[in-house]
Amino acid sequence: MTNTHIKTLTAAILFVPLLAFAAAPGSTDSIETRHGRVDVIADADATHLLVAGKKIATLGVGSASLFRITSAAEREYIIVQGSRPGLHCHYSYRLLALSDSGPKVSKEFGECLDLGGAGMSGAEPVVHLNSRVDPEAGVETYQWQGDDVNLVFESPTLCGATGFVAQKNAAPVRAPLASRVKGSGRLQFLSAPDAGCAMPGVFVVPGDKVTATLASAAFVYASYTNPKSGRKVQGWVPRERLSDL
Template identity: 30%
Template sequence: MASAFANMTPALRGRLFIRAALAVLVVSMHPWCTAADARTSVPTRFGPVETRTVAGADADSSNILFRGAPLGQVDGDANLVKLSVQDDADYVIADAFLPGLHCHHRFTLLQIGPGDEATMSQPFGDCMTLFGARRAGDRLVIQLAHETTAQVHEFVWMQDRMKELTNVLTRCEAAQLTAASRWLPVAAGQAARVITGTGRAWFHTAPLDECKLPQLFVIPGDVLTVIHTYGDYADVAYRNPRTGREASGWIRVERLAPMRTPSDAPL
């Protein structure tokens, strides 16, 4: 078996044996980020949301419209990103570009519906970029990554304002937190998978390419158990048949194939 377990430090081994149990949140992202590409018009279940540059303004600003009627105005040239959050309402982020500032992004959250309701938050998240969104109980949480530190900050909608939470996450922590709330369980009868393709298949701490574990991999022919899937990744468990050591983490789905049974063998 070519899996690299023997040379790991005790601290790294400990990280691999601990599985996140964070099943209190609900969100859909692609694969860890929120939904569609930014644009000036997005559909919702309750009607379209649009952004239009204000003509003749001294500084760049944008009108936000819901069903063609003005909802509010934001500073900057705004694009829209629809969040795929499971809720009675739909949510849209207005990402405003502010060319005059040393950091260029500022966000406004729109809640569309249910019914004819539509509300806007106060602006928030200067100097950050959109990373994701999730649910914390009955509250919506927006994840923004700082442009310079890459740390992920979380904001919760409270009335008409976005309040920043005290927790500051790495990108891998934020991706794992979101995935653990959205992953799809795999039935036991379909869980056995074999590594396919060529070369090493690397484990990741979260379903994000940059979260690769540099010392842990499996090779073609190794057998794993898939527990959950999320986006392009599978949450797997592995047991080395020679040493008995175990590991868990995320592996790209494209490297996994169903186990063949005797009935699948060619005649």
């Protein structure tokens, strides 16, 4: 998995492929939402952001792209990716929140980074940004909190970032629940509730006993202690591979 891969996750944080609409100078592009159409209009002097035909912000960029974050909540969210052609720091970002009480635009964030993924963490959107130029720079995770966007986590990998958010938002199991691994073959531990986030060499086998403490859709966060070495490992596993869940 590359740092720039936009993933579809099945965790508490749900990522979906982003639908992009780019605005070039002299053009208008839009996304239809439940709260009105969102447009970016680039002219010779600036790029403007409009909601339901009303200009709500002038962006200090040469052009912009719109990315929808799918949400089942009353609020809808759009990522506005601004582009400054010719500069070393190509992109910057804003989040647009749409609701019955009116649109809100966040402060600018994530300058010089690329869009790695986005989705909902509970009722709030999360955006993962990284760098194509320097993949070792890691991933910055931003979340809408209250009326603005804040940096909430930094991780070397996208899996690490999504794992952090998933643990933060997962539902506790009623009580730490001991279960046996069922099915056939190894049960791979994952650093995030996503099959693409395997922890190399960390697995259990049918009959092993694990303890689940958190639940997130089709996954649980579980721990296993080797009865011989005493070594303890923790990670996400599909709940369907555990008994009593």
